[in-house]
Amino acid sequence: MKTPNIKKQNILCKRRKVQELFKKKLAISEIARQTGMARSNVYRWIKRDSILDKPKIKKSKKITDSIEKMIESEMRDKIGVGTRRVAKCLKKTFESTGSSRTISRSTIQRHLKQTEWGKIVRRIKNKPLLSKKNIEDRLNFCEIIEKAGYLCTKRLGQELRSHILFTDESVIELHPHINSNNAVIRTSDKKSIPVNSVPKKSEKIMVVGGICSRGKTPLLVFNSGLRINAAMYQEAILPVYFEFMKNKTFFPSERKIMFQQDMAPAHSAKSTMKLIEGAGFKTWGKGVWPGNSPDLNVIEHMWNELQESVFIAPRPTNIAELKTRVNEKWNSITVDYLKKLVESFPARIVECQTNLGNVTRY
Incomplete structure (x- = not known):
């Protein structure tokens, strides 16, 4: 079984080979055949100057653990509570503590998609009331x-x-x-x-x-x-x-x-x-x-x-x-x-x- 380092080296070798073959003016389809890479990946690496992956930029976490708990307490198993109302509620909470921080609706929506309880919106059905x-x-x-x-x-x-x-x-x-x-x-x-x-x-x-x-x-x-x-x-x-x-x-x-x-x-x-x-x-x-x-x-x-x-x-x-x-x-x-x-x-x-x-x- 290949170790992660060996696999990474093989990937880098393929990328280097793609760029070398492209300099020799080989067709994209021929480069893909020789390297075993998909044509879309060949296109990607012939446009790059480097064979290294782009460094990932770590984004600051907007939804902290405390905010996550607030969102869950406001929305989970509650009827008719939308992201607009929760965003306003969070804004008032931040203002009361003297913070200028805001959490947008889109941020709350993205967070909900990552939760088990909030990723699917379920509609309530009306049914006859039976005596x-x-x-x-x-x-x-x-x-x-x-x-x-x-x-x-x-x-x-x-x-x-x-x-x-x-x-x-x-x-x-x-x-x-x-x-x-x-x-x-x-x-x-x-x-x-x-x-x-x-x-x-x-x-x-x-x-x-x-x-x-x-x-x-x-x-x-x-x-x-x-x-x-x-x-x-x-x-x-x-x-x-x-x-x-x-x-x-x-x-x-x-x-x-x-x-x-x-x-x-x-x-x-x-x-x-x-x-x-x-x-x-x-x-x-x-x-x-x-x-x-x-x-x-x-x-x-x-x-x-x-x-x-x-x-x-x-x-x-x-x-x-x-x-x-x-x-x-x-x-x-x-x-x-x-x-x-x-x-x-x-x-x-x-x-x-x-x-x-x-x-x-x-």
Whole structure:
């Protein structure tokens, strides 16, 4: 094994040889071949007068041990504390001791990248606040689903899941707020960064629909401000769901059909439940589907797709264009995507059980 001194001597010999061969007017590629050095290293050493490394200049340590402790006490495990605030705090500390010293934000940022606890910024997620009853209802629902065979990985489980019609409603805004977590643009020109202008009150529409693993219902679009009560739900929305569930293309086995809806007042009204039962469809009735559980409903991802389509250029400028845009997006969603959503249902249930009824990552 070569000692460090011998290795260093060999490196210096190679550098000297590079300079000698270059003086003999050999090509760079030939010098690299004879010395075994990379072409980039050959370029570097033919430009130097010396074969020795440049002396390293020792920089004074700005972040001392005491300052390091101050930064950690101010920032570690603290919510919303940034480098700007810490820099101001350090400046006040220095001024109180009569020191003219300053620590810039960039210095603090470089220091954080070298620490185990501060090199990665982690965002805090907002999740629904579940009551004790919500958690109990979620666990009871998971148990019902498991006993009914919906979690089975074999053909029976797949058939049962493919016969669920997941339904829901959502509001789509014409001028939505951008999600600041992922709204980024990469450009060298700061002036080219677009601005998302948001009015005080954005115009909205309400969309209603259902999906299964073989297809989706027509998308129903209503103007904002329209309240869906039991009468409207029964007259304008349920007939669309019933017609869809009677289609053998989407639901080959009538006895396996399960109609999913949340327990909104219009959905859980006695007259609504009686109408569903009279049409011959099974549903997870009142007290079965848990409240405050959008993470268990696979159709929620569809609403994200529709809302994000608003940002696709050219952006809609009025409600008519918004309605056209969401309908185009709804119709463009493929059956393969629907299958993936429906097949995520077992994973949602299992994760809910693992989390003891608390919210999942979905």
